[in-house]
Amino acid sequence: MSDEIRRLTAELAADPGSLVFLRLGEMLRQAGRLEAAAKVAIQGLSRYPDLPGAHDLYARVLVDHQDFESAFDEWDMTLRLDPNHGGAHKGIAFLFWKAGDLQSALRHLNAAADDLPGDGQIAAALTRVRARLAELEKPAPPPAPAPPPEPAAGPSTPAEAPRDDILRDEGLLLVDAAGLRLLGTLSSVGDGIADQVAADLAGVSREAARAARLLELGEWRTIAVESPTANYFLAPPTDETLLLIVRSATLPMGRIALGTGRAVEAARRWLETAG
C-alpha cells in the first residue's frame, strides 16, 4: 500500500488539480495516517468544493477522528450536492444508528442500498437495524377507551392538536407575518415566552427575503442561528408564515436541517386545513 501511496502522492504533486486526491486520501485513511488523509481531503475540498466525493472522503476522515458532528455536516453537504450518494447515505445511517435513531438509520440504509446494491456492509447493517427495530416493537397496548368524537370543524387555535405528529413537537412555533403564534410552543419557557418570541419574529421572513433579493442570493430557504444553549432553525412554509424549530445546542445543525423539510411540509398541510 505504501508504494501506491507514494505513487499517488507523486502524481498529485505533479498535478495538484488531479482527482487522484480522492484515492490517495482514502488510502491514507485506511493506512491510519489520519492527519495526512485530512490534509489531502481539505486540499481537495478547497479545489473542488462542489465535489460530493470530496465531502464524503472528508466525512470518513472525520469519523476516524471521532468528530461525528462535523462528519454529519460533511455528509449532509454531500447529499445536498448528490441526493443519491450511497456513501453519504451509508455514513449518515451509521451516525443515526449511533445516536439511537433507528428509523432514520433505516431510511438512509435503504437509500444507500439503492445506490450501492452490491455492498455487503449495507446489507448486513440493514439486517441489524431491522432486527433491532423488531426487538423494540412493543406488544400492542390494551384497548383504549373510545376516543371522544371529533369536534365539529371550526377555526383552529394554537391550543388545538394538529393532525401531523411532527407539529406536536414541543420546540416548534409557527408564526404569521404579524408575529402571532399560530401553532406550537416552546416547552422549556412556556406559552407566554413563546408569544414573545413569535412577536420578535414578526417581519423576519420579509427581511430575510429582502436581504436575499438585494444581495442577489436568490430566494431564502433557511436561517440557522446558534447560541450557547440552543440551536434555532427557521424556514418559511409560505410567504406569510415562519416556522421556528428549537433544539439543544448539542444537536448538530445539519441534523436539525434534515428534519426541517418534513416540518415545513407538515406546517403547509396544517395551514391548508386550518385556513
Added chain:
Amino acid sequence: MTGLDTLTGIPGVRGAMLANRDDGIVVAESVREDVDGAAVAALATSLARRLEAAARSAQGGSTTFLHLQATDGALLVAPAGPELLLIVIADKGVNVGRARLEMARVAELAA
C-alpha cells in the same frame, strides 16, 4: 491585520467584512468588485439584531453564529467581540463548515 483576506481566499466566498453591531457601518472589508460591502453589512446586521432579540426572548442567550441559506448563495454572521459582527457573503457551493471555522479564527483576532 483583520484576517479578512483569508476568508475571501476560501472558494465561493464573495466578501467578508467587519461591521459595527449597532449601526451596521463597515469598519474593514475584503470583497470582490461586484459586492457592495456596505449593503451587505447593513442588511446582515439588521437581520442579526432581530434574530438576536428572538433568541434572547427564548432564553437562548447571545447568538454565536447565523447562517442564511438562499437558492443562490449564503450569508454568514458571527460576533467579533462585543461591538463588531463578522459577515461573510458566499456563493451557494461554499463549504460552510470551512468558512465557519475560519470565521471563528478571524473573529478572535478582531475581538
